[in-house]
Amino acid sequence: MNVLKKVAVLALIAFTVSCQTVKQTKVYTEKDIAIIPKPAELKLGQGSFKFSKNTKFVVIDASQKALTSILTDKFKNTSGWNLEVADKAPSKDFVQFVIDEKLADEAYKLEVNSDRVLIIAKGNAGFLYAIETLRQLLPTSIESAAKVSDAEWVIPNVTISDQPRYKYRGLMLDVSRHFFKMDYVKKTIDRMAMLKMNVLHFHLVDDQGWRIEIKKYPKLTEIGAWRVDQEDKHWDGRYTPAADEKGTYGGFYTQEELKELVAYAATKNIEVIPEIEMPAHVSSAIAAYPELSCHERPIGVPSGGVWPITDIYCAGKENTFQFLENVLTEVMDIFPSKYIHVGGDEATKTNWKVCPHCNKRMEAEGLKSAEELQSYFIKRMERFINSKGKKLIGWDEILEGGIAPEATVMSWRGVAGGIEAAKQGHDVIMTPGTHCYFDHYQGPQNEEPLAWGGYTPLSKVYTFDPVVDTMTPAEAKHVLGGQANLWSEQIKTEAHSEYMIFPRLAALSETLWSPKESRNWEDFSNRIESMFSRYDLLGINYAKSAYLVMHDVQIDMKTKEVSLALKNEFTNADIRYTLGDKKLTDQATKYTEPLKIDKTTKVHASLFKNNQPVGVSFNTTIEFHKAVGKKVTFKESYSDQYKGEGEFGLTNTLRGTKNFTDGHWQAWLGKDMEAVLDMGETTSIQEVTLGTLENQGPGIYFPTAVTVYVSSDGKNYKEVGVQKRAFAKNPSFDLKDFKISFEKQSVRYVKVVATALKTLPNGGKAWLFVDEILIK
Incomplete structure (x- = not known):
């Protein structure tokens, strides 16, 4: 060499x-x-x-x-x-x-x-x-399940x-509304432990299903665990089954399975707290044993939403309390938890007020109201629970009529119940719907799977604090911690459940574990990226909603100019956009101020990381059409509840989202919409489009037909086209444009008639929602 x-x-x-x-x-x-x-x-x-x-x-x-x-x-x-x-x-x-x-x-x-x-x-x-x-x-x-080449395992x-800030750091899983297999529950426990959460609140009983085997009362699972399958309908659009209709949707856990779960959770430092609802949310139990109700009539297990909740346990009969004591005895043999959750919420006491047994009980106990009877009910059950060395937890309704002496209050209707309970010297677990209800949307509804309602994004969860500023130091000591709740009315699958829990549980875990002074959203935003990578490798179907670009649109009707603002959850987000048919690349324009748009324009935008778009891109079209700013008159005006933008609400280019309360929708209850547009002068047109929304839960249905008529004088109209759509069951929610095309017409007036469903399948009036009439 x-x-x-x-x-x-x-x-x-x-x-x-x-x-x-x-x-x-x-x-x-x-x-x-x-x-x-x-x-x-x-x-x-x-x-x-x-x-x-x-x-x-x-x-x-x-x-x-x-x-x-x-x-x-x-x-x-x-x-x-x-x-x-x-x-x-x-x-x-x-x-x-x-x-x-x-x-x-x-x-x-x-x-x-x-x-x-x-x-x-x-x-x-x-x-x-x-x-x-x-x-x-x-x-x-x-976190990879497969071998990683050239890895350097260095820390x-x-x-x-x-150490934790709070000793109670919980997640509530509702397995009554939709049933989840035990393997999934165990996976959730693993993921909770990863985030140092230490309580699984297990919602085992509700109107729509009884999920725990009780050996003394086999009908609870033979009948109460199964309901008529109406999963093809919206949760609040399902009929009430008859008592003799056979249920095929459901399931339950055996006592052996639950004991195994409790033991498994213990290895992860997670306490499993069972919730056995009373006196309401128990239609599944009454379907199995009608004698537990005031009226004793056979009922079917509800397949969907129940409101008001009147089929509740009779507070006047001794056999009710004997039943519950027997049930809880078996429950406590399974769950060694310090607490037993008894619900106590949303009891409509209509039957109690007319029940001779309940009235006799009220007279014998010197009770002045149905609220005091509920207080008697809960206090009596607390004495039994305490006699077994356990403590009772109830939702904040247990404050009404007088709280049980040693009860712990779970405050869900905001924080007021928790504040009041702490003032009275009771322990409190804060779980307000504003920050802790994970069945709420976490991103723009147009991009999200069906949820219950509300808006609780990752950044909002991160602002949660169980202690309220107005609390005294003595009251604050009664706050044990906080909890996320995932109610499952809309959550049918394990993948959807994961999507709603993660990554929001990561944000909640930090609010409950870390010192308050160390919390910083920008810092957390950087760290959550690493957690996303772990979730990817672990196969967790987490939501990427925090990446989504959101928009706000305004129009100046004088100048006919639209202002489009873009934003994101992350601080100083790098949002970039393109117009027209340009693709989102690293050359996209950085967003710095609202876009001014005065002609039909496609807008594409995304959050960028490392010069690459991440998450689902935002895409919309601001469509300027021949009817923009034109006067609209109605045969019957829209509802005062949903006025949209008023006079020009259907001709302002602004489109409604799947959130029917977004302020862009005009609506009619049980009525057709008949709108006449005055184009101001003779205009050549060949297409009319009507934007509509369907969300069958709150009673919003697509029109069954949209018909277009034209006229030159505003008096004599001729029909130029119709699009029909028969009623169909829809468990989701959707936007639909009814588009009617026809030969070119030179006209001044356009009449659009949307034929409403009018009457709901289960009775009552149907809503018709529309957001824009586009004319080309």
């Missing part, structure tokens, strides 16, 4: 070694650490610890060994390593569990240096959370001291 070749080879070796050294000695910054929820204290040191096939986990007992599988199983998947678990530490390259009795139950410390990792905790709860934090320090690819040298 000549000198030049030797020099070249040496240079190449030096360069390679240099690159490897740089790769191995990565300098970490705090931005590289994306732990959710954010630890209470974290100090970043110099250097890093690298996992290898020789890394050992050093434990004291079998329970700690079980916890190591959270990581060892992942290393086996990604690297093929079978990492050893030992009881003695080597000189280096190990992860060791260390017990410190001085720490709080869920607290932990994590000390990482280049030779070893120390996990310090009092017991399994702290060790679990330390492992989950260690997991999030590793590259996101550790920064850090010292973490962490």
